[in-house]
Amino acid sequence: MQKFVPSILAVALGVALTGCQDQGPKREKVEINKNPYPSTYKPYSGSSTLIKNATVLTGTGERLDNTDVLLVDGKIKEVGQNLSAIADTTVDANGKWVTPGIIDVHSHLGAYPSPQVESHQDGNEMTSPNTAEVWVEHSVWPQDPGFNRAREGGITTLQILPGSANLFGGRGVTLKNIPAPTMQGMKFPDAPYGLKMACGENPKRVYGGKGVLPSTRMGNMAGYRKSWAAATEYKRAWEEYDKAYAMGLNPEAPERDIKMDTLRGVLDGDILIHNHCYKAEEMAMMIDLSKEFGYHAGTFHHGIEAYKISDLLAENGNCAALWPDWWGFKMEAYDMVQENVAIVDAVKNSCAVVHSDSDTTIQRLNQEAGKVMYRANDVGFNLKEEDAIKWITYNAAKSLGIQDKVGSLAAGKNADVVIWNQSPFSVYAKAQQVFIDGAKVYDRDDEKYQAVSDFMLGQK
Amino acid sequence: MKTFNLSTLAFALVASSSAFASSIAITNATIHTATDSGVLKNASLVITDGKISAINPSEVKADTVIDAQGGIVTPGLISSMNQLGLVEVGAVGGSRDAGDDKAGIDFDPSMAYNPRSSLVAYARKGGITQDLIAPTGGDTIFAGLAAAVELTGAFDSVIGSQKALVVEMGEKDKGSRAMSYKTLVDKLESHKQKLAKKDDKKKDETPSTEDQVLTKVLAGKLPVVVEVQRAADIMQLLKIKAQYNLNLVLCGANDAVLVADEIAKANVPVIFSAMDNLPGNFDSMHANLANAGKLEKAGVKVMLTVAGDASHNMYQLRFDAGNAVSYGMSYDGAIKAVTSNVADVFGLTGGKIAVGQKADVVLWNGDPLELSSHVVKMFINGEEISTQSRHDKLRDRYMKKSDMPAGYTK
Numbered sequence: 001m002q003k004f005v006p007s008i009l010a011v012a013l014g015v016a017l018t019g020c021q022d023q024g025p026k027r028e029k030v031e032i033n034k035n036p037y038p039s040t041y042k043p044y045s046g047s048s049t050l051i052k053n054a055t056v057l058t059g060t061g062e063r064l065d066n067t068d069v070l071l072v073d074g075k076i077k078e079v080g081q082n083l084s085a086i087a088d089t090t091v092d093a094n095g096k097w098v099t100p101g102i103i104d105v106h107s108h109l110g111a112y113p114s115p116q117v118e119s120h121q122d123g124n125e126m127t128s129p130n131t132a133e134v135w136v137e138h139s140v141w142p143q144d145p146g147f148n149r150a151r152e153g154g155i156t157t158l159q160i161l162p163g164s165a166n167l168f169g170g171r172g173v174t175l176k177n178i179p180a181p182t183m184q185g186m187k188f189p190d191a192p193y194g195l196k197m198a199c200g201e202n203p204k205r206v207y208g209g210k211g212v213l214p215s216t217r218m219g220n221m222a223g224y225r226k227s228w229a230a231a232t233e234y235k236r237a238w239e240e241y242d243k244a245y246a247m248g249l250n251p252e253a254p255e256r257d258i259k260m261d262t263l264r265g266v267l268d269g270d271i272l273i274h275n276h277c278y279k280a281e282e283m284a285m286m287i288d289l290s291k292e293f294g295y296h297a298g299t300f301h302h303g304i305e306a307y308k309i310s311d312l313l314a315e316n317g318n319c320a321a322l323w324p325d326w327w328g329f330k331m332e333a334y335d336m337v338q339e340n341v342a343i344v345d346a347v348k349n350s351c352a353v354v355h356s357d358s359d360t361t362i363q364r365l366n367q368e369a370g371k372v373m374y375r376a377n378d379v380g381f382n383l384k385e386e387d388a389i390k391w392i393t394y395n396a397a398k399s400l401g402i403q404d405k406v407g408s409l410a411a412g413k414n415a416d417v418v419i420w421n422q423s424p425f426s427v428y429a430k431a432q433q434v435f436i437d438g439a440k441v442y443d444r445d446d447e448k449y450q451a452v453s454d455f456m457l458g459q460k
Numbered sequence: 461m462k463t464f465n466l467s468t469l470a471f472a473l474v475a476s477s478s479a480f481a482s483s484i485a486i487t488n489a490t491i492h493t494a495t496d497s498g499v500l501k502n503a504s505l506v507i508t509d510g511k512i513s514a515i516n517p518s519e520v521k522a523d524t525v526i527d528a529q530g531g532i533v534t535p536g537l538i539s540s541m542n543q544l545g546l547v548e549v550g551a552v553g554g555s556r557d558a559g560d561d562k563a564g565i566d567f568d569p570s571m572a573y574n575p576r577s578s579l580v581a582y583a584r585k586g587g588i589t590q591d592l593i594a595p596t597g598g599d600t601i602f603a604g605l606a607a608a609v610e611l612t613g614a615f616d617s618v619i620g621s622q623k624a625l626v627v628e629m630g631e632k633d634k635g636s637r638a639m640s641y642k643t644l645v646d647k648l649e650s651h652k653q654k655l656a657k658k659d660d661k662k663k664d665e666t667p668s669t670e671d672q673v674l675t676k677v678l679a680g681k682l683p684v685v686v687e688v689q690r691a692a693d694i695m696q697l698l699k700i701k702a703q704y705n706l707n708l709v710l711c712g713a714n715d716a717v718l719v720a721d722e723i724a725k726a727n728v729p730v731i732f733s734a735m736d737n738l739p740g741n742f743d744s745m746h747a748n749l750a751n752a753g754k755l756e757k758a759g760v761k762v763m764l765t766v767a768g769d770a771s772h773n774m775y776q777l778r779f780d781a782g783n784a785v786s787y788g789m790s791y792d793g794a795i796k797a798v799t800s801n802v803a804d805v806f807g808l809t810g811g812k813i814a815v816g817q818k819a820d821v822v823l824w825n826g827d828p829l830e831l832s833s834h835v836v837k838m839f840i841n842g843e844e845i846s847t848q849s850r851h852d853k854l855r856d857r858y859m860k861k862s863d864m865p866a867g868y869t870k
Contacts, residue, residue, distance in 0.1 A: 114738040146738055201551070307858050308866075327851075328579065328772035330551035337855040359738055360767070367779065370831040378834050379855070427782030427831050459745050 029245055030253035032238075032261060034270070037137060039187035041176055043437035047088040048072040051419060054093035059100040059393035059408035063386040069098055071415035074437035079409050091433065097423055099389050100409050101156025101416030101436065103396035104362050105274070105321045106301050106355040110175075110183070111136050111160055113144030114359060115455075124163030125170060129207050129214060130227050132195065133259035134170035136162040140183040145453045146359040151177045151442050152450075153363035154418035154431035157188060159400055161196045161301075164276040165206040167214065167223045169196035171262055172274055174400050178436055179451040192272050192401040194298075195262055197224075199277035199286060200332050221285060228293040231263030238264070266295045272401050273298030274321075278332035280308035287316050299399040301355060304333050307343040310350065319351035319399040320344045323361075324371040341369075341391060342376030342383060353399050354391040365392045370425030385425055483508045484842065485522035486823060489533040491515070493813040494800040498792060505533065507819040510842040515815055526823070531836055534795060534828050535811050536589025536820030538802040539777050540763060541626075541685070541711055541731055542770035544583060544591050545573040545609060550769060559596035559603070565647075566669035567604030569595045570621045575613050579771055581849035584611050586775030587828060589820040589840045590619075592806055594626050594685070601628050601640045602647075605673070606685065608808055610820070612840050623806045624683040624709065625673060630693050631743045641696060648704045652678055680707045683806060685731065689743035691715040698726045709805060711765075714744035717751045720758035729805045730760050732797075733767035734784035752797070753788025762789075763805065764797040782829030794829065 049071040056064040056079065068083040069076065078085070111123035122139035125131040140160055150158065155177050162169035172194035175186040199220060208215025214223050237254040244251040265271035273290070277283050277300045290297035299319040300306065304327065306313060306320040313320055322344070327336030337343070345352035354369045356362035373381075373388040397407025406414050415438035418424075418431050433449075434442035443449035487504040493515075506514040506522050546569050548555035557572035570593065583591070590610050597603025608620040629640050651674040667675070676682035686697055689712050698719075701708040710716060711731040716723055723730065732755070736747040755762050764781055766773050781794040789797070803811030810818035819842035826833035835847050857869040 115741045117741065149737055307855070325773065325776070326769075328549055329769055331549055334549060335854055337851050337858075339855050339859075343855070343859060360735055363737070364783075367783075367831060371779075374832045374834070379852075425831060427779055427829060428786045430786065456739070456745075459739075 026250050027252070030241075032256070034265070037135075037184060037187075039189040040182065040184045041178065041180070041187055041189060043074045043439045044178075045439035046073065047438070048077075048085075049435065049438065049440070050083060050085055050087035050090045051093045051098055051417070052083075052090060054096050054098040054419065055423075056409060057097065057099045057386050057389040057424075058410065059389055060410070061386055061390065063384065067098075069409060069417060071417065071435060071438040074415055074439070076409055076411055076413050076415050076417070078411055091419065093419055095422075096432065097420040098409070099154070099418050099420065099424060100393040100407055101418055101434065102154040102365050102392050103400065103407060104150070104155055104158040104356050104365060104392075105299065105353055105396050105399045106357045107150075107158040107160055107359075107362055108163065108357070109146045109150065109158065109160060109359060109362070110140035110142060110144045111162065112359075113141045114146050124165045126163075126165040126206055129166050129203055129212065129223050130168045130259065131162075131166050131170050132168040132227070132262040134162060135173065136160050136170055136196075137173035137183050137187065140173070140175070140186075142180050142183055142186060143453045143455050145456050146362070147177055147179070148451050148453055149359070150362045151434055152431060152444070154366065154420070154424070154434055155362055156416040156418070156434060156436045156441075157397075157400070157402070157406055158362070159194060159274070161194065161274060164196070164198035164202045166198060167203050167220060168227060168263070169198060171271070172196055174402065176436055178441060179453075188402065190405075192270060193262075193265065194272050194274040194400070195266055197273060197275040197277075197286075199275065199282040200279060201330055202276070217282070221289070224289055225292070227263060228289070231260055231267060232293060234260040235264045235267050267293070269295070272296075272399075274301055274399075275299065276301050278302050278304045280305040283318075284309060284312060287312065287318065299351075299353070302333070302357065304336050304340070307337055307340045308335075310344045310347045313344060314347040314350040317349070317351075319353050319395060321353040321355035321396075321399060323357070324354065324368050324375070338375040339372070339379060339381070341372040342381050345387070345391070346381070351395050351398055352391055353395045355396075366420075366424035366429060367427060368392075370427075373425060385423055388425060483513070483522040483524070484839070484844075485520045485525045486528050486533055486821070487520055487525060489528035489531055489823065491533045491813050492535075492792075492795050492828075494535050494796050495812050495814050497814070503533075505813060505821070507821065507839065507842040510819055512813060512815055512817045512819050512821070515813065526837065528823055528836075532824045532826065532828055532833075533813065534587065534822050534824065535799040535813050535817075536822050536838070536840060537587045537777055537798045538590045538592070538808065538811050539583070539588050539765060539770070539774050539798070540592035540802055540806075541594045541606070541765050542591065542774055543596065544579055544593050544771050544774060545575060545577045546593060547771055548574070548577055548579070550772070558594070559598055561598045563595060563598035563602075563604045564600055564670065565602040565604070565625060565673050567595055567598070567602075568607070568621055569593065569604060570607030570609070570618045573607070573609060573618050575609070575615055575617045578850050579774070580611050580613050581847065582772075582851060583774040584838060584845065584847045585835065585849065586777055587822040587824065587835050587838065588774060588777060589822070589838065590803075590808060590810055591774070592623060592802065594624075597626065597628060601643050602626075603628055606806075608806065610840055612843075612845060620808070622673065622676075622682065623808075624685045625677055627684060627686045629686050629688045629697070630690060630712075631741055637693065641700075645700060647674070648678065648700070651675070652704070677706065678704060680705045683707045683709045685709045685711050687711045689714045689741070691718040691746070693743070694719050694723065698722060698728065701726060701728065712744075714740075714747040714751070716760070717746055717748065717754050720755050720760055723755070724759035728760070729763060729801065730755055731763045731765050734764050734780045734787075734789070735767055749783065749787040752784040752794075753790075756789050756793045761801050761805065762793065762797045763802045764794070778829050779831060782827075782831075785829060791829075
């Protein structure tokens, strides 16, 4: 498929258009199905829940004391004091804290599941620097015990991304963290797709070792530019086709290219970029790359050096999904500062996110955010719980393009809610109850709500 | 040497006049002794010549008196089984010295320890004053020898080599773990035979390093840290321990909870990541956040270590201990698991607030296991030492407003 040089494709199409009136019977319009593996997720409970007298962090910067949260028909119906509604279940949350469901924008659960045996290494199609044609949802093993552990830490939504060996690793998928025998049973309805890109050391190491472009950082950039140039031609070819068909002509459809469908989705604004990119200078170049080809550079993941360009990120509307303290595992992770998230967050119109990229720390994103808050406050920041929670709720939802559905506690939003035994930013904090779309999916005190994966069932 | 450390480090890092004092007192503190004395409230301690010289003296007399203002004092934390100073950047081969294909019983990576590694100061942020560095080994089950370091950053900070022999058992990518047992038992057995026949041999022959290590192992004088997860493997090792009088220490031990009573009965300590709770492989099906507490309750001596990239993430040790408490370990047990238990098992001084102990002391502004607390002051051998690292300088460089490019801010 890649053998088709895009310019030839365009020329061929041009020729076809001029002669198409005389080419026999009218062809059926070729349409590309953008959602061939649709979500089959359904909330499993229709019951209503009233959570009373909690300390509520809304996810959008507010802390509300002695406040009630009412969940009805899978939605947050009301957040306020002394709600008088009668619900199927009332939870006394006096002394407890309530937050939106926690969202991890960077997970490999299901694609790199536990046990981490060779047969389970399904997260990285390391066979070409551009594998935009792979969709990580086709790798997700829903029985990964890690999903259950993450839910016990309050994770209600997570984006699964392919790995970072390639310039274009493929499509990510956003999942509801609900036990299901199929990936589609977990798929977050109507969440936009993500495209995983990776700057820096990984692609050049993986392909340079094979004697293939890229073997350098400049090779990385060349690879990106070539691919985006091809995608631009592909998009134009389809648009010409659609236009000609609409004009009543009888054009031949361009050849379908699954890889280019994904890149075109980015150029059309349907698919969001999630870019593994550590270094300040590379993030800046990726922003320019997006401007060169007319798309948005999206979220930078692992941006260890985001603090060096916090103004640029905010001006360009990029989210930065960051760790509080991982570092030193490779050169591009050397310049870590513990306050990175807080420095990015301090800029107006910023979008700082705490992410995990880990099957263990995903279980404690609350603690990860807490570490940032406290270390930043140690050096003069004045961050509060209502600020830090945004990094793992609202800003994360924004990064995934689902902020209209989840990420904050506001009437009309999906009822994804966590009840914590205390401030979630304590090392001793635990999620006590977790709700997804109003259904209780975890209860620390009730085994009935503690899912066990097929894999772990009956292991002694 | 101590005097030399004091002048260079004090000027470079803290510029604190207290570091020059020959005696220092900390008053008005809650002291977690990590000993049978437990927690002392409204307490004071005095440090003289690098040692703890008094606890709660009737009259506090010292050149420098630090009012802790109700803060918490613990022994300096002790981490273990990582590659501090042996690896600077994980993916940079030239900065990695913890393993070698040819490594074996006599491999001593402490020769390669770099006290000026940027990881040392960073680890101090976590209140860590000593560490047991471990080899990652090579082609055999014998990874080599662990060594003790103190986190002063000084060139004499390897304070003990040959603190343990590290052995890797359990699952293998190729072949059978049964072969690992054969290798281990054959090695122990043949050395035992050799020692039995020693009298027949020429007595003036100097034994090889490997033989010296094995002699100490068979005398029960050198801890043998075995990295292993599966319960069945642990049971095998308990038998081998009994047969060869090993001073066995289990490391990893995700399945240890299944045989906790047997481990306790055999008096075998366990080094453990409190955060492991996924079945990483078929050897660790019982990894669980509650395991540290369960092992403690069964009477096992527990030491905590950080999983994953423990070298760079070592500062999180206290948070791991906090999580262990959250899931059932006693608070006192968690403090001991990162201080005195490690010192006891590996024969280190320090790790305890007690008269006569090495004055590795940390003053915290709150619960040391909480995310919100931080180190206020830290002493190693009675000398105050900074927790500033290059990470702080990077932060300050980019946060400071300057008319010149950030590259000029130092």
